[in-house]
Amino acid sequence: MSKKNVIVAQSGGPTVAINASLAGVLDAALRNENYETVYGSVYGILGILEDHLINLNEQVEKNPEFINTLKVSPAMYLGSCRYKLPDYENDDATYEFIFKQFEKYNVGAFFYIGGNDSMDTVLKLSHYGKQIGSDIRVIGIPKTIDNDLCITDHTPGYGSAAKYVASSILEVAHDTFIYSVKSVTIVEIMGRDAGWLTAASALARNEYNSAPHLIYFPEVAFDKEAFIADVKDQLSKRNNVIIAVSEGIRDKEGNYISATTATNDQFGHSQLSGTGKCLEYLIKDSIGVKVRSIELNVLQRCAAHISSLTDLNESFALGSHAVECAVNGQTKCMLTLNRVSDKPYEITIGTADIQGIANEAKSIPREWINEAGNDITDALHDYMAPLIEGEPIVKYNNGLPVYLPVGHLDAGK
Amino acid sequence: MSKKNVIVAQSGGPTVAINASLAGVLDAALRNENYETVYGSVYGILGILEDHLINLNEQVEKNPEFINTLKVSPAMYLGSCRYKLPDYENDDATYEFIFKQFEKYNVGAFFYIGGNDSMDTVLKLSHYGKQIGSDIRVIGIPKTIDNDLCITDHTPGYGSAAKYVASSILEVAHDTFIYSVKSVTIVEIMGRDAGWLTAASALARNEYNSAPHLIYFPEVAFDKEAFIADVKDQLSKRNNVIIAVSEGIRDKEGNYISATTATNDQFGHSQLSGTGKCLEYLIKDSIGVKVRSIELNVLQRCAAHISSLTDLNESFALGSHAVECAVNGQTKCMLTLNRVSDKPYEITIGTADIQGIANEAKSIPREWINEAGNDITDALHDYMAPLIEGEPIVKYNNGLPVYLPVGHLDAGK
Numbered sequence: 001m002s003k004k005n006v007i008v009a010q011s012g013g014p015t016v017a018i019n020a021s022l023a024g025v026l027d028a029a030l031r032n033e034n035y036e037t038v039y040g041s042v043y044g045i046l047g048i049l050e051d052h053l054i055n056l057n058e059q060v061e062k063n064p065e066f067i068n069t070l071k072v073s074p075a076m077y078l079g080s081c082r083y084k085l086p087d088y089e090n091d092d093a094t095y096e097f098i099f100k101q102f103e104k105y106n107v108g109a110f111f112y113i114g115g116n117d118s119m120d121t122v123l124k125l126s127h128y129g130k131q132i133g134s135d136i137r138v139i140g141i142p143k144t145i146d147n148d149l150c151i152t153d154h155t156p157g158y159g160s161a162a163k164y165v166a167s168s169i170l171e172v173a174h175d176t177f178i179y180s181v182k183s184v185t186i187v188e189i190m191g192r193d194a195g196w197l198t199a200a201s202a203l204a205r206n207e208y209n210s211a212p213h214l215i216y217f218p219e220v221a222f223d224k225e226a227f228i229a230d231v232k233d234q235l236s237k238r239n240n241v242i243i244a245v246s247e248g249i250r251d252k253e254g255n256y257i258s259a260t261t262a263t264n265d266q267f268g269h270s271q272l273s274g275t276g277k278c279l280e281y282l283i284k285d286s287i288g289v290k291v292r293s294i295e296l297n298v299l300q301r302c303a304a305h306i307s308s309l310t311d312l313n314e315s316f317a318l319g320s321h322a323v324e325c326a327v328n329g330q331t332k333c334m335l336t337l338n339r340v341s342d343k344p345y346e347i348t349i350g351t352a353d354i355q356g357i358a359n360e361a362k363s364i365p366r367e368w369i370n371e372a373g374n375d376i377t378d379a380l381h382d383y384m385a386p387l388i389e390g391e392p393i394v395k396y397n398n399g400l401p402v403y404l405p406v407g408h409l410d411a412g413k
Numbered sequence: 414m415s416k417k418n419v420i421v422a423q424s425g426g427p428t429v430a431i432n433a434s435l436a437g438v439l440d441a442a443l444r445n446e447n448y449e450t451v452y453g454s455v456y457g458i459l460g461i462l463e464d465h466l467i468n469l470n471e472q473v474e475k476n477p478e479f480i481n482t483l484k485v486s487p488a489m490y491l492g493s494c495r496y497k498l499p500d501y502e503n504d505d506a507t508y509e510f511i512f513k514q515f516e517k518y519n520v521g522a523f524f525y526i527g528g529n530d531s532m533d534t535v536l537k538l539s540h541y542g543k544q545i546g547s548d549i550r551v552i553g554i555p556k557t558i559d560n561d562l563c564i565t566d567h568t569p570g571y572g573s574a575a576k577y578v579a580s581s582i583l584e585v586a587h588d589t590f591i592y593s594v595k596s597v598t599i600v601e602i603m604g605r606d607a608g609w610l611t612a613a614s615a616l617a618r619n620e621y622n623s624a625p626h627l628i629y630f631p632e633v634a635f636d637k638e639a640f641i642a643d644v645k646d647q648l649s650k651r652n653n654v655i656i657a658v659s660e661g662i663r664d665k666e667g668n669y670i671s672a673t674t675a676t677n678d679q680f681g682h683s684q685l686s687g688t689g690k691c692l693e694y695l696i697k698d699s700i701g702v703k704v705r706s707i708e709l710n711v712l713q714r715c716a717a718h719i720s721s722l723t724d725l726n727e728s729f730a731l732g733s734h735a736v737e738c739a740v741n742g743q744t745k746c747m748l749t750l751n752r753v754s755d756k757p758y759e760i761t762i763g764t765a766d767i768q769g770i771a772n773e774a775k776s777i778p779r780e781w782i783n784e785a786g787n788d789i790t791d792a793l794h795d796y797m798a799p800l801i802e803g804e805p806i807v808k809y810n811n812g813l814p815v816y817l818p819v820g821h822l823d824a825g826k
Contacts, residue, residue, distance in 0.1 A: 014588050043593045075587040082592075167813050168712060174488040175427050175715040177819040179495075180456045203811075208818030294710045299581060302588040305719060308812060388812035398616075399721060399801035400580050405621030406590040 003036040004108025006326070007053065011044035011114035011121070012082070014075035014298075015157025016164075016307040017315035018143045019404070021113045022077060023070040024319020025141070026056055034327050039105060040407065044081030045112070045121055048101050049094070054078070054407060066404070071312055072392050073403035074304035084117055085124045088131075095128040102136050109137040109326035113319075115144035115155075119334055119358035126332030126354060137326040140334035140354055141318050145301045147196035150360045151352040152336040156318060157301070159311030159387035162200030164303045165189055166388060168296055169204035169244065173211040176240045184231060184241045184283050186293040187212070188276030190300050192248040194363045195219050197300065200384055201244035202376045211242035218248035219363050220373035222257055227279070228286050230374055235289060247275045305401040309390025314347070321349045345386030416449040417521025419739070420466065424457035424527035424534070425495070427488035427711075428570025429577075429720040430728035431556045432817070434526045435490055436483040437732020438554070439469050447740050452518060453820065457494030458525070458534055461514050462507070467491070467820060479817070484725055485805050486816035487717035497530055498537045501544075508541040515549050522550040522739035526732075528557035528568075532747055532771035539745030539767060550739040553747035553767055554731050558714045560609035563773045564765040565749040569731060570714070572724030572800035575613030577716045578602055579801060581709055582617035582657065586624040589653045597644060597654045597696050599706040600625070601689030603713050605661040607776045608632050610713065613797055614657035615789045624655035631661035632776050633786035635670055640692070641699045643787055648702060660688045718814040722803025727760070734762045758799035 008025045010018055022040075029035045040054040041047030060066045070077055088095050102110065110125065112118050122140035129136055142149050145161035169187060176185050189198040195217030204211060213234045216222060234241040249257050258275040276293035283291045318335045325333065333351040340346035368380035395402040421438045423431055435453075442448045453467040454460030473479045483490055501508050515523065523538065525531050535553035542549055555562050558574035582600060589598050602611040608630030617624060626647045629635060647654040662670050671688040689706035696704045731748045738746065746764040753759035781793035808815040 014591055046593070073587070074584050076591045079593065080591040163812055167718060168716075170813055170816070171487050171715040171717060172711060174486070174717075174816065174819060175711050178423075178427055178489045178493040180459070180492065204813065206811075206813070292711075294712075295708060297707045298585060298588050298705075299707075299712075302584040303581075304584060304587075305580060385811065390812065391809050396804050398619075398798065399576055399803065400583055400617065400619070403583070403587060406587060 004034060005037040005039060005106050006035050006109045006111065007039045007041050007048065007102070007105065007107050008111040008113070009041035009044050009047060010076040010078045011080050011112060011118040012144065013115065014080065014301050015143050015145050016074050016160040016302065016304045017157040017311050018075070018113055019073045019077050020071045020312040020315035021141045021143060021156060021319040023067045024316035025111050025323055026060070026070070027067050028320035028323035030057065030060065032323055032327060035108065035323070040078040043079040044083060044114070045085070046081045046083055047078070048098055051101065053105070059407070069402065069404045071316055072304055072307065072394055074302040075406070077404055077407040079406070082117070085121050088124060088128050092128070095125070098125065099129070099132065099134060099136070107136055109139065111139050111141060111322050113141040113143055115142070115146070116149065116359060116361065119149070119354055122334065123332070123354045123358040129331070137329070137331040139322045139326055139331065141322050142334055142336070143315070145197060146191055146194055148194040148361045148363070150357050150362050151334070153339040153347065154337055154387060156311060156315035158196060160307035161197055161300045162203065162384060163308045163388035164300050164306055165197055165200045165296065166203035167306055169201045169212055169242065170209060172294065173204065173209050173242055176242060180239065181290055182235060182239050183290040183292070184235070184243065186243045186245055186276045186279050186291070188245055188247055188274055188293060188295045190296070191218060191246045193218055193361060195246045196364060198244050198246040199364060199376050199380055200388070202381060203384055203388060212244040213238070213241050214243045214374045215376060216243070216245045216249050216374060217364060217369060218246050218250060219366065220369060221252035222249040223252070224282065228282070231283060231287060235287070243279070245275055245279060249275060304403065305394050307392060308388045309392045310387055312392050317349060325351055342382045342386060345389070417447060418450040418452060418519050419448050419522045419524065420452045420454050420461065420515070420518065420520050421524040421526070422454035422457050422460060423489040423491045424493055424525060424531040425557065426528065427493065427714050428556050428558050429487050429573040429715065429717045430570040430724050431488070431526055432486045432490050433484045433725040433728035434554045434556060434569060434732040436480045437729035438524050438736055439473070439483070440480050441733035441736035443470065443473065445736055445740060448521065448736070453491045456492040457496060457527070458498070459494045459496055460491070461511055464514065466518070472820070482815065482817045484729055485717055485720065485807055487715040490817055490820040492819070495530070498534050501537060501541050505541070508538070511538065512542070512545065512547060512549070520549055522552065524552050524554060524735050526554040526556055528555070528559070529562065529772060529774065532767055535747065536745070536767045536771040542744070550742070550744040552735045552739055552744065554735050555747055555749070556728070558610060559604055559607055561607040561774045561776070563770050563775050564747070566752040566760065567750060567800060569724060569728035571609060573720035574610055574713050575616065575797060576721045576801035577713050577719055578610055578613045578709065579616035580719055582614045582625055582655065583622060585707065586617065586622050586655055589655060593652065594703055595648060595652050596703040596705070597648070597656065599656045599658060599689045599692050599704070601658055601660055601687055601706060601708045603709070604631060604659045606631055606774060608659045609777060611657050611659040612777060612789050612793055613801070615794060616797055616801060625657040626651070626654050627656045627787045628789060629656070629658045629662050629787060630777060630782060631659050631663060632779065633782060634665035635662040636665070637695065641695070644696060644700060648700070656692070658688055658692060662688060717816065718807050720805055721801045722805045723800055725805050730762060738764055755795045755799065758802070
């Protein structure tokens with residue numbers, strides 16, 4: 001069998017672990033005798049459509065630390081896109097072009113690292129490939145901080161984001177506990193449809209820190225009166241109450257708490273308030289206690305200096321494993337993590353048909369949230385705890401973490 | 414001379430380095446033959462007024478790692494207060510009580526670690542002590558992330574906050590550079606009256622990252638039209654523009670950009686928008702590009718896991734030095750850092766009369782901001798750069814940084 005090349009791309013929202021999967025693909029493909037050149041497609045699938053590829057072998061040759069540094073660098077080295085392929089029944093010109101590109105670059109396998117939308121691309125390309133009798137392997141490697149992909153036990157990127165959330169809550173607790181004045185602090189956490197990341201706030205609890213004292217999830221309808229009662233109850237027990245809330249909480253009619261908040265600022269523009277801000281003003285008005293809201297924002301998905309080594313190692317392993325799968329002839333599949341046990345933590349890597357994964361989402365099972373809907377259960381704690389374990393070695397230069405340059409900008413120089 | 418005891422307290426807003434100064438005082442006092450017991454006053458000066466002291470010698474005996482872990486723990490181990498002493502001309506009962514407490518605990522020296530308001534307390538206690546002929550030393554140890562104290566070259570806590578700001582900007586840049594779609598990202602940074610911390614965003618620049626592309630300070634009057642022109646100009650040069658802005662920017666009439674933004678949320682409450690949010694909507698409306706604002710919030714002052722070793726070491730040294738000063742008979746003074754040179758970075762520790770420091774604030778000199786008022790100069794870069802250097806060893810347990818329990822809660826158990 002003559003040697004083939006591979007193309008790898010990244011798509012969707014950034015995580016701290018998505019470059020670790022890229023590093024895993026690159027490392028395994030370079031070592032594998034079936035493959036020659038690894039091309040990175042810039043801005044996801046768009047790089048193939050626009051013929052914008054980076055030769056990653058050259059990057060490794062230039063920089064012997066390339067793969068190690070890539071593994072700990074945040075966001076996407078190759079850039080991302082939010083592009084959904086058209087249905088091939090309606091528009092097979094796009095597909096025809098993509099497979100012509102594969103031919104042009106002598107591609108044996110295409111790896112797409114991403115979330116739900118990216119798995120849709122894997123599904124469509126696999127289908128089309130089968131239809132035209134192509135033997136190019138099309139394989140998905142999951143990632144999302146939201147942890148909402150089906151079949152896989154958890155998603156690469158989630159563990160690091162969870163670690164960031166938990167450590168931030170712990171540090172905010174230290175910041176909050178210093179005053180004798182009663183106060184409420186609301187921390188708004190990402191997760192539009194699933195509360196996995198918000199749940200991770202509970203990992204901040206230790207022998208001296210009981211925060212967060214209340215947790216609210218998109219999975220449970222938000223009730224304003226119950227919320228106020230919860231906060232009053234907590235304030236009767238302690239000086240400083242810390243609340244973790246998902247940005248995606250909704251009332252029982254399904255309306256986002258944040259979405260109905262239309263406001264006007266000084267320049268006369270309409271604003272949409274964040275969920276945390278909304279709850280801040282609700283407490284201020286109904287209880288009158290000192291209150292502050294904090295939005296953790298994009299640092300949840302890009303603070304690579306405090307990533308989880310477990311997460312990075314798993315992400316890297318999925319990348320390597322994807323290359324093996326391609327060599328073994330697998331296609332139309334996504335790599336999965338399967339849990340063997342919580343304590344000691346043990347997982348295996350497998351694959352699943354992409355059909356049952358793309359365009360599906362996984363919420364927290366209701367039984368992993370307490371009855372009142374304002375805290376997690378022990379089962380959810382045991383599920384999450386191992387995922388934030390371990391710290392990668394991050395080098396510092398001039399006082400700042402050393403990451404790889406953003407590749408498509410750097411290589412374009 | 415018979416042995417005396419000391420009282421130490423912390424006050425004002427938290428920083429990552431204020432416990433390092435406490436550790437320095439504790440370490441030096443325990444080693445010094447003139448002193449016996451180190452008492453920590455809980456909730457700043459209030460602990461003396463309410464007779465709520467912690468015996469820190471006992472904490473060190475219980476936990477041999479106490480001083481080392483204290484050095485890297487965020488916020489205040491002893492808790493804080495926002496309490497301003499009354500003028501002693503009007504109310505000398507408070508002062509009489511404090512000095513009676515000093516007598517009761519056989520106190521030879523009182524150390525107050527804090528910002529501007531805390532130095533006011535040092536000033537008043539020194540004055541009163543002199544008036545009654547007390548030989549108790551009253552010494553201030555500076556701290557504030559704002560870096561706005563006079564006389565000292567910089568303030569403990571600033572370097573760590575600056576490191577957090579710079580590394581966050583770098584990580585946000587990675588997060589932002591992944592899309593081909595044009596965008597503006599606004600990062601709002603603490604600093605109501607001085608732009609020192611906002612200026613630190615510029616330290617994120619390196620060989621591949623040119624962000625932040627624009628920086629706005631409280632020291633320069635904010636002009637809406639000039640701002641829009643600046644952003645348009647940047648968008649003509651690059652896809653993804655990142656802006657660092659101080660929460661305290663004001664228009665030429667002196668009105669805070671954030672303060673005039675009164676809005677109403679879904680529950681009918683009036684809201685005050687953040688500065689970043691305000692600029693976000695201004696850009697959305699005037700330029701129509703994709704725009705996001707991020708408020709770094711309290712993590713700037715409590716993310717101890719990414720603190721500056723230079724900052725922690727200096728803070729510790731100031732604490733130790735304060736004990737020496739007390740032994741040598743100094744009082745009514747604040748410890749200061751004096752810069753010898755930028756490259757190589759070298760400082761000495763000194764003291765200054767508290768009179769010229771309390772209730773004064775230090776802004777960025779205008780010549781350290783560029784002419785257009787939207788970036789720093791090289792001189793400011795060289796001033797800041799050494800302050801974020803070095804990383805302390807932070808231990809992790811269960812995936813999270815190991816800090817000391819919040820002392821007043823823990824000791825109260």
